[in-house]
């Protein structure tokens with residue numbers, strides 16, 4: 278067993294109760310204005326802003342602190358075009374050939390999605406998020422990683438929140454299968470494509486499906502013991 282060192286909690290900030298109420302309410306109000314958007318403007322977004330959001334995501338807790346995530350940041354028009362081409366091929370099989378199955382397609386009907394994904398080319402940034410099955414606490418390590426899906430899921434949640442907080446919109450796009458992203462992004466087989474995040478400004482006439490505005494109440498999602 279290795280010796281472990283500890284340091285005092287470096288930057289915890291306590292707030293008076295009244296301020297906790299205010300802060301939690303303000304955060305709820307802010308995050309309630311986040312919506313998945315499928316209609317993106319081509320307006321550019323500075324790379325540094327996206328990088329700050331990725332750094333925010335990388336503060337997520339992770340199994341054994343191995344930080345088993347990789348973010349491929351894609352701004353190149355030709356790479357975006359290739360991703361769109363391959364994603365639409367998969368989506369064509371999913372929707373057109375009904376590979377998703379009847380029940381899945383019925384569940385998606387209220388969202389109005391289809392195989393056409395123009396935003397993969399139009400949005401200024403795509404972030405292909407990969408889950409690393411192998412790695413370690415330092416770059417280049419080859420240990421087994423733990424709780425990979427949980428860790429990357431939490432990091433992705435922070436990324437979405439950071440992007441929203443910065444004033445951007447995002448779409449968690451998940452063509453299935455997503456293996457083609459490994460090749461395009463030069464990621465090894467030990468990486469699993471997790472989510473393709475589309476990021477930018479919303480189109481001026483962007484809409485959200487009514488269906489997406491249905492939110493379960495606190496009562497629906499909570500039990501008290």
Ligand code: IYR
Pocket residue numbers: 368371385388390391392450451452453
């Ligand atoms: N990947 C497809 C299908 C899709 C699946 C789910 I679950 C969604 O919540 C939304 C879409 C697509 O992007 O259209």
